[in-house]
Amino acid sequence: MTIHLPNVTLIGVDCVNLKRLQLAADISTEGVSFGAVKLLSSIPSDDPRVINIPRIRSIKAYSDFMIKDLIKYVDTPYALIFQYDGFILNHDAWDDQFLDYDYIGGPWAHLGSLEVGNGGFSLRSRRLIDWLATNWREIGVPIDPEDVFISHFARPRLEQNGMTFAPTSVASRFSKEGNERSVVWNGEFGFHGITYTDISRWLDNRPEYQKQLTYPLNDFVTLMKKYPIYDGTVHVFKFKKDDMKNYQHLSTRKKEYEARITKGGYHDYSKIQPGHTIVAKRSGVPFKTMPVPAFERTVTKIERFNSLPELRMVYPDLQVTPPWKEITRWKRKFVQFLGYRLYPKDVPYIVFWFK
Numbered sequence: 001m002t003i004h005l006p007n008v009t010l011i012g013v014d015c016v017n018l019k020r021l022q023l024a025a026d027i028s029t030e031g032v033s034f035g036a037v038k039l040l041s042s043i044p045s046d047d048p049r050v051i052n053i054p055r056i057r058s059i060k061a062y063s064d065f066m067i068k069d070l071i072k073y074v075d076t077p078y079a080l081i082f083q084y085d086g087f088i089l090n091h092d093a094w095d096d097q098f099l100d101y102d103y104i105g106g107p108w109a110h111l112g113s114l115e116v117g118n119g120g121f122s123l124r125s126r127r128l129i130d131w132l133a134t135n136w137r138e139i140g141v142p143i144d145p146e147d148v149f150i151s152h153f154a155r156p157r158l159e160q161n162g163m164t165f166a167p168t169s170v171a172s173r174f175s176k177e178g179n180e181r182s183v184v185w186n187g188e189f190g191f192h193g194i195t196y197t198d199i200s201r202w203l204d205n206r207p208e209y210q211k212q213l214t215y216p217l218n219d220f221v222t223l224m225k226k227y228p229i230y231d232g233t234v235h236v237f238k239f240k241k242d243d244m245k246n247y248q249h250l251s252t253r254k255k256e257y258e259a260r261i262t263k264g265g266y267h268d269y270s271k272i273q274p275g276h277t278i279v280a281k282r283s284g285v286p287f288k289t290m291p292v293p294a295f296e297r298t299v300t301k302i303e304r305f306n307s308l309p310e311l312r313m314v315y316p317d318l319q320v321t322p323p324w325k326e327i328t329r330w331k332r333k334f335v336q337f338l339g340y341r342l343y344p345k346d347v348p349y350i351v352f353w354f355k
Contacts, residue, residue, distance in 0.1 A: 001031070002031055002032065002033055003031060003032045003033065003091055003094050004033045005032060005033065005034050005035065005078075005080075005094075006033075006034075006035040006076075007035055007076050007077045007078055007099075008034050008035055008076055008077075008078045008079065008080050008099075008123075009034060009035055009036040009037070009038060009073075009074050009075065009076045009078070009079045009080070010025065010028055010029065010032075010034045010036070010037045010038070010079075010080050010082060011036075011037075011038045011039075011040065011070075011073060011074065011079050011080065011081060011082070012024065012025065012038075012039055012040065012081065012082045012083055012084075013040045013041070013053070013056065013062065013065065013066070013083075014039070014040075014041055014043075014083070014084060015041055015042040015043065015053075015055050015056045015057070017084065018039070018041045018043040018045055018047075018050070020084035021039055021041065021083070021084050022039065022047060022049075023084070023212060023213075024082055024083065024084050024085075024086075024087040025037060025039060025049065025082070025087075027087055027088065027089075027209070028080075028082055028087045028088040028190075030088075030091070031091040031092075032088060032091045032094070034080070035075075035076040036075065036076060037049045038051055038073055039051065040053045040073060041053065042054060042055035042056070051073065053065075053069075059144065059145070060143075060144040062146070063143045063144035063145055063146035063149065064143055064144070064146075066081075066119070066146045067132050067133065067136050067143050067146050067149065067150075068133055068136065068143075069133070070129050070133070071126070071129045071130050071132075071133040074126050074129055075126075076126065077125060077126050078099060078123060078124065078125055078126065079123070079124050079126065079129060080121075080122075080123050081119060081120070081121065081122045081123075081124060082120075082121055082190075083120045083121065083192065084194075085120070085192065085193060085194035085195070085215075086118075086120040086121035086175075086177075086190065086191060086192030086193065086194075087121060087190055087191075088189060088190045089185065089188070089189070089190055089191055089199065089202045090187055090188065090189055090190075090202075091189070093173060093187060093188055093189040094189055095170075095173065095174075095189075097170060098123055098166070098170070098174055098189075099123075100164070100166075101123075101125075101164050101165060101166040101170070102124065102125040102127065102128040102158070102163035102164050102165070103116070103117075103122065103123070103124050103125070103128055103150065103151070103158075103163070103164075103165050103166065104116065104117070104122060104123045104165070104166035104170065104171050104174050104175075105117035105118040105119055105120075105121065105122035105123075105147065105151070105171060105174070105175060105177075105192075106118040106121065106122075106171060106172075106174065106175035106176055106177035106188075106190075106191070106192055107168050107171050107172055107177075107179070108151075108177070108179055109179040109180040109181045110179065110180065114151060114152050114155065115168045115171070116151060116165050116166055116167070116168060116171040117147075117151055117165075117166075117171050117175075117177075118147055118175065118177040118192050118193075119145075119146055119147025119150065119151070120147070120177070120192040120193070121175050121177075121190045121191065121192040122147070122175075123174070125163070127163065128150075128158060128163050131158065131161060131163070132150065132154065132158075135157070136149075136154075138157060139153050139154045139157065141153045151165070172188070173188060173189065174188065174189050174190065175188050175189060175190045175191055175192060176188045176190075176191045176192075176197055177191065177192040177193050177196075177197055178193050178196040178197035178198065178221055178224075180236035181230040181234075182224070182227065182228065182229065182230045183196060183197055183198050183220075183221045183224040183225060184197075184198045184201070184224075184225060184227075184228035184229075185197055185198060185199045185201060185202060186201070186228065186229070187201075194213065194215045195215045195216065195217060195218065195221075196217070196218060196220075196221050197221075198217060198221060198225050199213070218287070219287060219293035219294045220279075220281045220282075220293075220294040222293075222294075223279060223293070223294045223295070223296065224279065224294075227277075232271070233273075233275070233276045233277060234276070234277045234279060235269070235272055235276060235277070235278055235279070236278075236279045236280075236281060237258065237260075237278055237279070237280050237281070238281060238282075238283035239280060239281070239282055239283060239285075239321075240283050240284060240285070240324060241284060241285050242322065242335070242336070243321060243322070244282075244285060244290050246319065246321060247280060247282065247290070247292065248290070248292055250280055250295075250297070250354075251280070251292045251295050253354075253355075255319070256353065256354045256355040257318070257351055257352060257353045257354060258278065258321065258351070258352045258354075259311070259315075259318055259319065259320040259321065259349065259350070259351045259352075260320065260321050260323065260349065260350060260352075261320075261323040261326060261343070261344065261347060261348070261349055261350075262304070262347070262348040262349060262350045263347070263348070264323040264324075264325050264326050269350050269352075270348075270350070272299060272302065272350075272352065273299070273302070274299050274300060274301060274302055275298065275299065276298075276299050277296050277297070277298055277299075278296065278297045278298075278299060278352065278354075279294060279295070279296045280294060280295055280296070280297070281294040282294070297354040298354065299352050299353070299354065300353050300354060300355060301352075301353040302350065302351070302352055302353070303350070303351040303353070304348065304349075304350050304351075305348065305349045305350070305351070306348055307345055307346050307347065307348070307349070308320070308340065308343055308344070308345045308346075308347075308349055309345060310349075311349045311351070312340070315351070318351065320340065320343065320349065322335050322343070323343060323344065326343070326344050326347075
């Protein structure tokens with residue numbers, strides 16, 4: 001049965017490879033009729049859906065375009081943004097409730113309570129698009145990436161102006177973007193992130209797209225595929241560039257514990273319990289730089305401390321992973337020299353033992 005969405009424009013932008021965007025559009029319009037379908041590109045084409053635009057040369061330029069210029073191409077009350085790696089997979093999952101909101105995108109797990117959401121496959125009202133194009137300067141932060149700009153920085157102002165963001169419960173049915181909680185597409189309306197979201201369930205039923213849409217998944221996603229449904233017992237620990245020695249020692253079991261600030265940045269480790277699984281992944285460090293794939297450990301014991309001095313009194317030689325989010329940016333380069341003297345002291349710390 002065809003779903004009719006005359007008040008929605010399906011719209012995507014790609015100045016690198018138009019064919020991949022056309023494929024995503026073809027799939028997205030299987031069983032769905034839109035008010036308009038527009039593929040914006042600088043690449044010449046006879047496809048009537050293609051609208052010529054100046055070449056977009058970078059990710060930053062893409063974000064600028066989506067905030068400042070998208071309004072010129074949207075005449076319907078809503079726009080469904082799609083990309084070559086984010087499009088409709090299950091039109092039967094469409095719900096008219098999605099149109100109750102001005103913005104809806106696949107939930108994230110890295111911005112605390114602001115989970116909604118991803119922009120690569122997102123539904124936006126024209127009034128939201130128009131407000132952003134007119135008022136983006138008011139936000140006072142860089143636009144790139146544009147979905148973080150909207151969902152994190154601009155959201156308070158948008159809500160003050162009467163616009164609404166879908167709750168996580170609704171956004172979870174709208175789209176799936178692989179994140180620290182789950183990487184597996186489970187029948188949602190759409191998805192985003194073909195290299196970090198596992199859509200093999202869909203591909204198994206659409207073998208004609210196997211060759212075109214099979215992209216290599218990274219080591220973290222490959223590991224997380226074994227946990228298709230988030231149940232609160234699997235937790236991801238990120239390790240940055242300066243944490244690679246620690247990451248390597250944990251991977252080889254040279255180190256059988258992990259000590260961290262209990263609440264840091266958007267992370268709260270207080271809910272982790274013995275028996276839960278910790279998945280360790282590199283953050284901002286490519287595999288070729290540190291060729292140790294993501295790995296997992298089972299928590300056998302947890303010790304909690306009210307402060308750093310209390311922890312140090314019990315374990316003076318225990319290595320504590322730097323709480324980077326809690327250290328002023330300009331001080332971070334001195335951590336290797338000043339160590340614990342730069343860490344927050346009068347806040348809770350936690351030690352996870354794996355053996």
